[in-house]
Amino acid sequence: MIQVPSPPSTGIAFKPLDSVSRSFLDRIEAQDAKLKQQFETRLSVAPFLNRQLVSFQANKTRSSYRWFKYKEAFSAALVEELLQNRGVLNGHILDPFAGSGTALFAASALGIDATGIELLPIGVEIMHARQLLRCEFTSDDFAALERWRLVQPWRNSPVRCTLGVLKITDGAYPPETLESIERYLTAITDESPHVQTVLRFALLCILENVSYTRKDGQYLRWDARSGRRQGVKPFNKGVILDFDGAITAKLSDIICDTHTFEEQIGLFDTEQSNVTTGQLNVLQGSCLQELQRLPSNLFDVVLTSPPYCNRYDYTRTYALELALLGVTGDALIALRQEMLSCTVENRSKSLLEINPDWQAPVEAANGQMLLQAILEHLDNQKERKLINNTGIPRMVKGYFYEMACVVFECLRVLKPGAPLFMVNDNVRYAGASVSADLILSDIAEKLGFRVPLITVLQQGKGNSSQQMGEHGRKALRKCIYVWEKPQ
Incomplete structure (x- = not known):
């Protein structure tokens, strides 16, 4: 046993x-x-498996994958390991719980076509921005990102748009940070649609780090400096990053990683320069709805990680990001009910x-x-x-x-x-x-x-x-x- x-x-x-x-x-x-x-003879401890591979930890040093800290993701290295061991080097992969798209992008980089299903707008936005950067960004678009990194045009924006707020995100930022976010969102409207998408994505990547909050499984934990109290013991998240420094550093990461992405292949020793990138398609919606619309006998592999049955509520932990993307309180409740039942608020x-x-x-x-x-x-x-x-x-x-x-x-x-x-x-x-x-x-x-x-x-x-x-x-x-x- x-x-x-x-x-x-x-x-x-x-x-x-x-x-x-x-x-x-x-x-x-x-x-x-x-x-x-x-199942005794089929349960097997794998020496190659560790917590880094089956979690986001191994992505922290991987180009492109490190941009957004999607803690519920597995690693790109795990995808490569599983596909290599199985000998899946072409064909079509499906991830019905695509999340931030790790399985899709790792497989696509190996020349495998990839389809993902994702309900939450934050996951869809991450994948959309990464796909733009990988396939559709022009030299002029990259020049615009570099200009934003160097000039910081939001600092001189005379107008502030109003950042969307949910009940569970109200007061999440220091006043000066909120002002910078709103000036940033105003300034990006002067750019092309592609550049706007990536600039908004960069902002999504830093929201937690410049806020009073920290993602903590079932909910957002609030730093005592916010004025909110949670529990008996005050929580201090440590350093809250300065907005200007955080966003320029993130833009630097995106610019640098995109130029070196094709060199970041992972665990394979074989020559990859002749590999054609696989097509990537994202279906937004509940997998219970979208899966039944797919043709039979279409995919060569399914590789996925569903939400665990652990009460974690992604609509709460990613509330900052969802609020920035314009999700309202009513829409948030609807998203929660469409999710696979993994929170105590899910109805039958x-x-x-x-x-x-x-x-x-x-x-x-x-x-x-x-x-x-x-x-x-x-x-x-x-x-x-x-x-x-x-x-x-x-x-x-x-x-x-x-x-x-x-x-x-x-x-x-x-x-x-x-x-x-x-x-x-x-x-x-x-x-x-x-x-x-x-x-x-x-x-x-x-x-x-x-x-x-x-x-x-x-x-x-x-x-x-x-x-x-x-x-x-x-x-x-x-x-x-x-x-x-x-x-």
């Missing part, structure tokens, strides 16, 4: 369980053990109304015994008022039922024999370890995928302090699922 090293002990004492909770958890553990035995989706052909994935989720045991436990915890948020049972159910439909559609759009790679984390709620790797792989098999391998990161991740306080610490697997559509 595969063993993932446990995180070090924290010394936190945990509460004893009542007999009802213990009974539910025993049933979950029994179902989990049974499913783990089913009527999947069979979206697509009556999804009866098979819904039934596969209905018949997944570990999932059903977990859902019964969470519902029981909710009924007895023992769960810390009553939206958790609905979120967990929505997540796996919606993911079953995504898996079903991925199988349909892949060519026979084509692989799917999925990066995902296991989670824990109310003391129950939720083995997303086993649950989703079992559903995938029932829908028709082969599951030759579940690659496990050597170092297991821990769980929240609240979970540790109530249920003790337990290592949770972080995995890359490797599935194949049969020939």
